[in-house]
Amino acid sequence: xxxxxxxxxxxxxxxxxxxxxxxxxxxxxxxxxxxxxxxxxxxxxxxxxxxxxxxxxxxxxxxxxxxxxxxxxxxxxxxxxxxxxxxxxxxxxxxxxxxxxxxxxxxxxxxxxxxxxxxxxxxxxxxxxxxxxxxxxxxxxxxxxxxxxxxxxxxxxxxxxxxxxxxxxxxxxxxxxxxxxxxxxxxxxxxxxxxxxxxxxxxxxxxxxxxxxxxxxxxxxxxxxxxxxxxxxxxxxxxxxxxxxxxxxxxxxxxxxxxxxxxxxxxxxxxxxxxxxxxxxxxxxxxxxxxxxxxxxxxxxxxxxxxxxxxxxxxxxxxxxxxxxxxxxxxxxxxxx
Amino acid sequence: xxxxxxxxxxxxxxxxxxxxxxxxxxxxxxxxxxxxxxxxxxxxxxxxxxxxxxxxxxxxxxxxxxxxxxxxxxxxxxxxxxxxxxxxxxxxxxxxxxxxxxxxxxxxxxxxxxxxxxxxxxxxxxxxxxxxxxxxxxxxxxxxxxxxxxxxxxxxxxxxxxxxxxxxxxxxxxxxxxxxxxxxxxxxxxxxxxxxxxxxxxxxxxxxxxxxxxxxxxxxxxxxxxxxxxxxxxxxxxxxxxxxxxxxxxxxxxx
Numbered sequence: 001x002x003x004x005x006x007x008x009x010x011x012x013x014x015x016x017x018x019x020x021x022x023x024x025x026x027x028x029x030x031x032x033x034x035x036x037x038x039x040x041x042x043x044x045x046x047x048x049x050x051x052x053x054x055x056x057x058x059x060x061x062x063x064x065x066x067x068x069x070x071x072x073x074x075x076x077x078x079x080x081x082x083x084x085x086x087x088x089x090x091x092x093x094x095x096x097x098x099x100x101x102x103x104x105x106x107x108x109x110x111x112x113x114x115x116x117x118x119x120x121x122x123x124x125x126x127x128x129x130x131x132x133x134x135x136x137x138x139x140x141x142x143x144x145x146x147x148x149x150x151x152x153x154x155x156x157x158x159x160x161x162x163x164x165x166x167x168x169x170x171x172x173x174x175x176x177x178x179x180x181x182x183x184x185x186x187x188x189x190x191x192x193x194x195x196x197x198x199x200x201x202x203x204x205x206x207x208x209x210x211x212x213x214x215x216x217x218x219x220x221x222x223x224x225x226x227x228x229x230x231x232x233x234x235x236x237x238x239x240x241x242x243x244x245x246x247x248x249x250x251x252x253x254x255x256x257x258x259x260x261x262x263x264x265x266x267x268x269x270x271x272x273x274x275x276x277x278x279x280x281x282x283x284x285x286x287x288x289x290x291x292x293x294x295x296x297x298x299x300x301x302x303x304x305x306x307x308x309x310x311x312x313x314x315x316x317x318x319x320x321x322x323x324x325x326x327x328x329x330x331x332x333x334x335x336x337x
Numbered sequence: 338x339x340x341x342x343x344x345x346x347x348x349x350x351x352x353x354x355x356x357x358x359x360x361x362x363x364x365x366x367x368x369x370x371x372x373x374x375x376x377x378x379x380x381x382x383x384x385x386x387x388x389x390x391x392x393x394x395x396x397x398x399x400x401x402x403x404x405x406x407x408x409x410x411x412x413x414x415x416x417x418x419x420x421x422x423x424x425x426x427x428x429x430x431x432x433x434x435x436x437x438x439x440x441x442x443x444x445x446x447x448x449x450x451x452x453x454x455x456x457x458x459x460x461x462x463x464x465x466x467x468x469x470x471x472x473x474x475x476x477x478x479x480x481x482x483x484x485x486x487x488x489x490x491x492x493x494x495x496x497x498x499x500x501x502x503x504x505x506x507x508x509x510x511x512x513x514x515x516x517x518x519x520x521x522x523x524x525x526x527x528x529x530x531x532x533x534x535x536x537x538x539x540x541x542x543x544x545x546x547x548x549x550x551x552x553x554x555x556x557x558x559x560x561x562x563x564x565x566x567x568x569x570x571x572x573x574x575x576x577x578x579x580x581x582x583x584x585x586x587x588x589x590x591x592x
Contacts, residue, residue, distance in 0.1 A: 054496050074499040085490055087497040091515040101501035148501060
């Protein structure tokens with residue numbers, strides 16, 4: 001199966017005076033997985049629900065494989081959907097849940113077993129939803145959505161109700177399965193790590209608009225706007241001054257993501273671009289440090305400013321609170337606030 | 338200790354209060370050894386007491402039709418309100434509870450002119466009471482169905498089914514209904530119990546049903562009338578018992 005192209009054109013959705021979507025344009029390539037990322041209320045779920053046909057757009061068009069489906073009801077759009085809340089039919093077994101869509105389409109019921117096999121749950125076919133864990137329920141939901149050979153797969157925060165370990169496991173599995181079947185997929189999440197890990201391209205949304213649509217590495221390394229830089233990953237807000245096409249921050253000259261007229265600015269610098277080395281002569285002082293596993297974060301005061309640096313955890317013992325340190329910043333491109 | 342004594346005293350007093358009339362009914366209805374065998378012999382009953390037989394059949398038909406009409410009206414409405422008009426929930430609930438606050442006699446005053454038209458348009462059959470009874474059972478039935486719908490995530494289930502290709506009829510019939518089965522049963526049983534015990538409206542609108550027939554029979558053959566009352570009572574108890582058993586078994590399944 002190969003995916004189809006999906007296009008959202010000038011989508012608008014208003015609830016009273018609130019603009020949930022404000023002229024949203026989004027084009028998804030066939031077979032691509034796009035993650036829509038943003039804070040709650042940014043309109044990402046509304047966009048997905050309009051694509052699914054579960055909500056109406058106030059204005060704009062939805063094109064699937066070049067055809068306008070804006071007015072087509074949800075049950076005739078042929079889209080598989082996995083919801084945030086557990087959505088398996090409680091009165092049906094796992095296998096019957098997967099068969100549900102197949103029966104409506106008079107498709108081959110043997111496909112249900114294939115799909116359960118694909119999500120690694122062939123031994124659980126006769127179990128009822130209440131006999132399955134949260135992760136297993138979401139796998140069955142995924143199998144059920146894929147069984148109907150959907151033209152587009154829609155995932156509405158399917159992992160947010162699961163605990164951390166299952167979440168990572170299932171996330172990787174969704175990616176494996178999606179690559180295997182090649183269905184065009186829209187994945188909505190508020191978890192940046194999830195979005196960056198799973199997507200071909202990430203769309204960062206804010207107030208009903210797309211702030212940036214790019215590959216995960218580009219979104220992370222070259223955020224188009226201050227909002228993206230701030231929302232995706234952790235950023236230090238450091239004052240500096242623009243001089244030509246570089247910004248000077250704490251003595252370092254850093255290239256700019258987008259050109260700026262010049263003058264005093266606030267630059268957004270990633271903690272992993274900041275390094276601290278013990279130096280009794282230096283003026284910066286370690287305030288606190290927090291252990292995160294393989295890496296650790298060290299908070300340092302530099303004059304009036306507070307800087308967070310990310311260092312390998314092995315170096316933590318040499319950086320107790322009160323240590324004098326020298327702060328250096330790698331010359332990676334930064335965004336300005 | 339004092340609490341135990343108090344509890345038993347209350348239970349005894351309540352038990353006596355509740356059981357004494359029933360025992361009296363059993364005692365009275367068994368004075369004539371012919372009474373109970375007669376109730377089990379339908380052809381003879383229908384021959385000897387045609388009005389009673391007619392009342393029993395009318396009540397059973399009314400109970401069945403009211404249950405069907407109530408479910409057909411209420412289930413889709415309750416689901417629709419939940420899915421599409423959540424803000425109207427309070428209004429619908431209020432409307433459905435209204436019949437509970439209006440005395441039967443007041444209802445009849447309002448219903449009398451309406452039934453004059455019903456008589457004129459579709460005749461005076463006792464089955465026309467089904468319309469009035471559907472309104473009468475609304476408070477109980479709505480509550481039962483609404484509670485059932487609260488226990489499941491109707492919106493997500495409906496949306497999941499829609500995305501899989503189900504139309505609204507399939508959503509209601511194959512997804513929502515099977516999951517609120519015990520609530521639907523509760524609503525239906527409450528309806529049956531209520532309709533089987535209804536007297537005021539039927540009597541005042543000059544229609545026949547079981548209670549009207551019993552009351553009529555009480556004037557000529559007291560033992561049979563008491564025996565039939567007792568049977569109707571026991572039938573209602575049995576229905577309510579099945580209802581509570583169905584409710585508890587579905588809770589066990591869920592947990």
